Amino acid sequence: MTDRPIYDRVALIGLGLIAGSMAHAMRRGGLVGEIVGTARSPETRDIAREIGLCDRVVDSAVEAVADADLIVLAVPVGAMGAVAEEIAPHLMPGATLTDVGSVKRHVIDTVAPHVPEGVHFIPAHPLAGTEHSGPRSGFASLFDNRWCLIVPPEGADPEAVARLCALWQAMGANTEEMDADHHDLVLAVTSHTPHLIAYTMVGVADHLRRVTDSEVIKYSAAGFRDFTRIAASDPTMWRDVFLTNKEATLDILGRFTEELFVLQRAIRQGDGQKLYDYFTRTRAIRRGIIEAGQDTAAPDFGRTKIEDK
Amino acid sequence: MTDRPIYDRVALIGLGLIAGSMAHAMRRGGLVGEIVGTARSPETRDIAREIGLCDRVVDSAVEAVADADLIVLAVPVGAMGAVAEEIAPHLMPGATLTDVGSVKRHVIDTVAPHVPEGVHFIPAHPLAGTEHSGPRSGFASLFDNRWCLIVPPEGADPEAVARLCALWQAMGANTEEMDADHHDLVLAVTSHTPHLIAYTMVGVADHLRRVTDSEVIKYSAAGFRDFTRIAASDPTMWRDVFLTNKEATLDILGRFTEELFVLQRAIRQGDGQKLYDYFTRTRAIRRGIIEAGQDTAAPDFGRTKIEDK
Numbered sequence: 001m002t003d004r005p006i007y008d009r010v011a012l013i014g015l016g017l018i019a020g021s022m023a024h025a026m027r028r029g030g031l032v033g034e035i036v037g038t039a040r041s042p043e044t045r046d047i048a049r050e051i052g053l054c055d056r057v058v059d060s061a062v063e064a065v066a067d068a069d070l071i072v073l074a075v076p077v078g079a080m081g082a083v084a085e086e087i088a089p090h091l092m093p094g095a096t097l098t099d100v101g102s103v104k105r106h107v108i109d110t111v112a113p114h115v116p117e118g119v120h121f122i123p124a125h126p127l128a129g130t131e132h133s134g135p136r137s138g139f140a141s142l143f144d145n146r147w148c149l150i151v152p153p154e155g156a157d158p159e160a161v162a163r164l165c166a167l168w169q170a171m172g173a174n175t176e177e178m179d180a181d182h183h184d185l186v187l188a189v190t191s192h193t194p195h196l197i198a199y200t201m202v203g204v205a206d207h208l209r210r211v212t213d214s215e216v217i218k219y220s221a222a223g224f225r226d227f228t229r230i231a232a233s234d235p236t237m238w239r240d241v242f243l244t245n246k247e248a249t250l251d252i253l254g255r256f257t258e259e260l261f262v263l264q265r266a267i268r269q270g271d272g273q274k275l276y277d278y279f280t281r282t283r284a285i286r287r288g289i290i291e292a293g294q295d296t297a298a299p300d301f302g303r304t305k306i307e308d309k
Numbered sequence: 310m311t312d313r314p315i316y317d318r319v320a321l322i323g324l325g326l327i328a329g330s331m332a333h334a335m336r337r338g339g340l341v342g343e344i345v346g347t348a349r350s351p352e353t354r355d356i357a358r359e360i361g362l363c364d365r366v367v368d369s370a371v372e373a374v375a376d377a378d379l380i381v382l383a384v385p386v387g388a389m390g391a392v393a394e395e396i397a398p399h400l401m402p403g404a405t406l407t408d409v410g411s412v413k414r415h416v417i418d419t420v421a422p423h424v425p426e427g428v429h430f431i432p433a434h435p436l437a438g439t440e441h442s443g444p445r446s447g448f449a450s451l452f453d454n455r456w457c458l459i460v461p462p463e464g465a466d467p468e469a470v471a472r473l474c475a476l477w478q479a480m481g482a483n484t485e486e487m488d489a490d491h492h493d494l495v496l497a498v499t500s501h502t503p504h505l506i507a508y509t510m511v512g513v514a515d516h517l518r519r520v521t522d523s524e525v526i527k528y529s530a531a532g533f534r535d536f537t538r539i540a541a542s543d544p545t546m547w548r549d550v551f552l553t554n555k556e557a558t559l560d561i562l563g564r565f566t567e568e569l570f571v572l573q574r575a576i577r578q579g580d581g582q583k584l585y586d587y588f589t590r591t592r593a594i595r596r597g598i599i600e601a602g603q604d605t606a607a608p609d610f611g612r613t614k615i616e617d618k
Binding site for chain 1: 538587
């Protein structure tokens with residue numbers, strides 16, 4: 001895809017779904033020289049070695065960053081500050097330090113203070129994922145046609161930013177620059193609050209005595225199923241997201257509850273017109289998503305076809 | 310699939326996603342003699358004729374039911390009583406009258422009083438659907454490996470019930486009998502409340518001034534997308550569901566709000582352990598759904614693969 005590698009040595013700190021998919025995507029395109037990986041858990045490192053996820057898997061983050069010109073923090077948002085502090089003295093001058101966290105203000109506040117002069121710190125966030133996690137869950141096409149938001153701090157080196165964008169684009173993503181606070185609000189709407197609501201709905205079903213768990217599971221195809229997929233995402237990652245994007249999430253949750261009460265009241269009062277009008281408006285947003293290429297219009301996400309295989 | 314047709318003449322009243330898929334599935338298996346269809350809107354009837362959805366498309370429900378041994382009410386739940394009243398005098402003795410509505414108590418209360426003696430009234434509800442609606446949206450495999458709940462009133466003729474079950478099974482579904490009130494509660498949990506919540510979340514995004522519609526759409530892959538699919542379902546159908554399954558929906562909504570406030574408080578107080586434990590429990594339900602064959606474990610519902618085609 002490129003004549004010479006975009007980076008010579010990439011260090012992946014954390015080997016979950018995102019880092020694993022990056023490894024696959026970088027290899028698919030022949031985008032970088034060497035891929036070095038590490039993870040805190042010995043079990044994860046063993047699996048990564050077994051499946052050949054990286055060119056080298058090393059036992060510590062300090063080892064991993066040696067001579068790396070791109071370092072990717074791919075650990076839960078709450079762990080990034082500590083990892084940054086640990087690796088900071090070992091970063092190569094001129095290297096780029098980036099991350100893939102779902103929250104950006106908190107990452108900047110906790111990581112930036114440790115970044116030594118001469119190292120480019122350029123946070124990023126690929127908007128892609130599945131409900132699976134761990135070193136076996138990654139795949140090369142995860143970022144294809146998805147967005148990766150780049151959140152360069154003020155005064156960031158334009159060349160370093162362009163190089164990171166080039167890597168994400170070569171991995172299949174579209175890139176866009178965004179301010180950290182706006183990023184956190186947009187994600188609170190499109191991701192964090194929907195996840196919390198899905199977790200809640202699945203929890204309600206789990207608690208309900210008059211309906212058994214097996215009924216909930218058996219009859220899930222009627223809508224509940226889509227909530228459980230979201231609610232199966234990595235618990236540590238999501239705990240950290242809510243703790244570190246607290247204000248925006250609570251803001252959107254407040255709006256959500258207000259809105260829910262309006263619809264609840266319409267149901268209680270039998271106001272069919274209000275419900276009909278509301279449901280008609282929401283339908284239009286769906287059409288926009290299909291047109292923007294961010295989902296397939298195939299019935300049921302093409303599930304039937306998949307199952308036929 | 311069968312030596313002789315399960316029914317000789319099936320009348321489909323309403324030609325949306327469910328009736329259309331039934332027509333395709335009945336033809337796929339050669340399950341019935343003639344399929345006669347009708348819809349209230351002339352446009353729907355014209356499309357049905359154009360695409361050859363039924364053997365005959367007629368202009369009124371009264372015409373459609375003539376000599377039919379199975380009559381399927383496939384109109385919004387709120388319209389079923391009026392249709393039943395209209396066709397009742399024209400139903401053939403010995404015929405089976407069924408429906409595909411998402412709420413069962415209300416359908417029984419409004420339809421049963423009109424059913425003449427000698428006609429078997431056996432309500433049913435296939436738990437299958439997509440976000441699409443209208444006469445073009447149906448497909449033969451919609452019911453494959455999905456559940457169809459059969460809700461026979463007390464004293465229903467066992468032979469008539471068995472025959473209707475045989476049709477649903479031959480269309481690919483698994484069948485199970487259930488009491489009307491329990492059905493409405495189970496569906497409030499697995500379908501009706503999730504839909505209302507999805508509609509609400511999409512509505513919140515729509516109202517938020519600081520985040521533009523185009524941002525919501527562009528960055529929807531991070532979770533929001535799955536909500537919009539649900540929230541794109543037919544507005545008339547869903548209005549009627551909430552108006553006619555009011556008590557169970559309000560009950561579950563109340564539990565949902567309680568539960569949401571618990572998580573909201575955990576976020577506000579920074580109680581990471583509570584969030585982590587909650588998210589770990591909900592993950593187990595997802596595994597149950599995959600094991601029960603009600604969803605695919607393919608990453609992202611196999612979306613990537615679909616888009617690659």
